[in-house]
Amino acid sequence: MNNKITSCKTKKTTLAAALIISLSIVVLAGCSSGNNSNQATNSGTSTSSSQTAAGKSSTDTNGDGIPDSVEKTYGTNPYVADTDGDGVNDKEDKAPVGTENLIKEASAAQLPIKIKDARVEDNATADHLEITLTNSGNTTLNNFDIYYTITDKVDKTQESYYQTMNGLSLNAGETKTIHFDNQVKEAGHYNGNMNGLYGTSVNGLTFDIQLHAKGYQPLNFQVEKAKGTAEVAD
Numbered sequence: 626m627n628n629k630i631t632s633c634k635t636k637k638t639t640l641a642a643a644l645i646i647s648l649s650i651v652v653l654a655g656c657s658s659g660n661n662s663n664q665a666t667n668s669g670t671s672t673s674s675s676q677t678a679a680g681k682s683s684t685d686t687n688g689d690g691i692p693d694s695v696e697k698t699y700g701t702n703p704y705v706a707d708t709d710g711d712g713v714n715d716k717e718d719k720a721p722v723g724t725e726n727l728i729k730e731a732s733a734a735q736l737p738i739k740i741k742d743a744r745v746e747d748n749a750t751a752d753h754l755e756i757t758l759t760n761s762g763n764t765t766l767n768n769f770d771i772y773y774t775i776t777d778k779v780d781k782t783q784e785s786y787y788q789t790m791n792g793l794s795l796n797a798g799e800t801k802t803i804h805f806d807n808q809v810k811e812a813g814h815y816n817g818n819m820n821g822l823y824g825t826s827v828n829g830l831t832f833d834i835q836l837h838a839k840g841y842q843p844l845n846f847q848v849e850k851a852k853g854t855a856e857v858a859d
């Protein structure tokens with residue numbers, strides 16, 4: 626009997642001890658997870674306060690892993706991951722503002738487009754490449770793309786860009802103006818790199834432009850920018 630009582634007491638003691646231990650573990654775990662969450666909160670707070678302290682330096686508008694401030698240094702466009710449109714994102718592109726001409730056309734038909742106006746300064750808003758074109762043919766034109774090089778008149782530095790003109794369509798006789806100002810949510814607006822030569826060089830620039838619609842030969846024209854940096858919107 627005594628043995629049984631002893632063994633029962635021992636069991637009770639062991640159970641109590643086990644309970645205390647497991648309670649301590651729970652308390653400790655609670656403490657430690659509390660600490661962790663505090664640390665997480667603290668580190669979160671410190672990250673966001675350092676972001677605030679650094680102003681917009683860590684903002685990455687296009688989410689390509691290159692902060693806007695670094696895009697400015699690289700001369701790439703913070704609004705698009707592939708600045709020159711060659712299919713290689715800036716992060717991997719050894720020449721992020723240089724692409725070969727990606728316009729492919731077998732047809733020899735002349736593109737029935739009249740360029741009514743093309744400018745890279747004296748725009749109504751901040752400076753950007755702006756082209757006003759009229760469809761002088763009898764059928765709707767679409768599937769446009771564009772290739773242009775920008776050449777610095779003094780040091781001969783060159784950049785080249787290609788892009789498809791998504792959504793651009795011109796009925797017979799219709800006139801439209803297209804803008805390369807990164808306001809891409811609006812119809813007729815496309816990306817344009819203001820961190821490259823256009824926004825940074827004080828020298829005169831020549832834009833050699835090829836506008837193409839599928840089934841027609843590309844149309845070539847030039848736009849000149851006088852010396853002095855383009856006016857970039859803040």
Ligand SMILES: [Ca+2]
Binds near residue numbers: 685691
């Ligand atoms: Ca970026």
Ligand SMILES: [Ca+2]
Binds near residue numbers: 709712714715718721
């Ligand atoms: Ca690229």
Ligand SMILES: [Ca+2]
Binds near residue numbers: 720724
């Ligand atoms: Ca490239």
